[in-house]
Amino acid sequence: MNPLIFTTILMTVLLGTMIVMMSSHWLMIWIGFEMNLLAIIPILMKKYNPRTMEASTKYFLTQATASMLLMMAIIINLMHSGQWTITKVFNPTASIIMTSALAMKLGLTPFHFWVPEVTQGISLTSGLILLTWQKLAPMSILYQISPSINLNILLTMAVLSILVGGWGGLNQTQLRKIMAYSSIAHMGWMTAVLVYNPTLTMLNMLIYIMMTLTMFMLFIHSSSTTTLSLSHTWNKTPLITTLILITLLSMGGLPPLSGFMPKWMIIQELTKNSSIILPTLMAIMALLNLYFYMRLTYSTSLTMFPSTNNMKMKWQFETKRITLLPPLIVMSSLLLPLTPMLSILD
């Protein structure tokens, strides 16, 4: 793509999310979502093969439907409150429709079907933008309307997302689909605590973005999109192999790595609100997630996966230099001792 056009379109994706996060008028938020959607389509279609076109089409259709539902909820809100500001949603119907629309944008169950298919069809870098940056805008709106969200609907979607994210990822060997199901599960964790303490949603979002960014960059560094090609990294860069182990275990939520911090805080917040069965179920279902992360680490770092002998001695081309990787790896694994600092948050 022409570099100037590519920069313009990428900046428009950023501008769209910024408009969503900074606006106080519902119409501007909708415009921000549409701008974001429109501008990310050519980024998803960077390579011109039928698979990326199909993935972009699926993404466009689902997100456009979500924007339509959002507009309907905005108009119902306008009808019942007579104003356009985002304080709270004044009508329960509008709140339910808006929650469903934002759940479609995030990829929560039962609207999760597009996430693995779209993530699989696009390149690793585009998948990275899709699973991290695109989650910021809908989550910021959920944060802003969190006092008026119907708890039953949100918690049902959250728990089902954790279940589907864990269960669906079990049968996958393609790394992008694994990351997609991991994203569904993490979105479930984030929305589960939204009504109780939205700050923890933001904390979880922050740590999730760091971990997903790290994972994708490790995949980009070793140019691997399947478990099989990831299992050859011990030969090329053994350090990356170790870091894959650490980051994957952090994503699974194991102490003493930073991935444990959001899960711990969320379970604590839920039990403070006298729900015990729910966090127990969520923690048990997070084990499903941990299982397929462990399978990745097993085949990559802990054992020498079976391969033909000529795969064990590969040509070394020039190593990709990813500048941001060391700080990201440190942040996605060593942040747990900073948990007492959370008391300074709102």
Place this chain on the structure above:
Amino acid sequence: MMTYIVFILSVIFVVSFVGFSSKPSPIYGGLVLIVSGGVGCGIIMSFGGSFLGLMVFLIYLGGMLVVFGYTTAMATEQYPEVWVSNTTVMGVFLLGLLMEVMLVLYVLKSEEVGVVFKFSGVGDWAIYDTGDSGVFSEEIMGVAALYSYGAWVVIVTGWSLLVGVLVILEVTRGD
């Protein structure tokens, strides 16, 4: 009848939307879009917005739809789909019509039926009055407000349109 003119025009609006959403060939979609544009202009004019209605006719129908019609005419096939040629298209159209009929009956006879969401009659289609505008037409005040208080909206929508053109060119360019 004049008290219900907005309601009738809105029903025709929705029916024509159903007409092109049931996806006949784009030529026929454009035809129905003309009808819906005209009816939409009628709705806006019933609220006193004659400038905006004429804007719909001039820019939307007379500019964008004409260009759309020309490009579709260049790319059309020998036997384009009509509403009655394909079972799926006719089925979707009839389903949309049925839903619209049920909605109209619900709006008109809302006292006898109890549902989840109340429309409370046709009265809710009125615009909300934000202040006493006195002798000025609200519609012209709205246009003036768009270019003064709403400068940010103009910038954002202008940028969206520009990026829309860039995106479409990029997507259709191919390798």
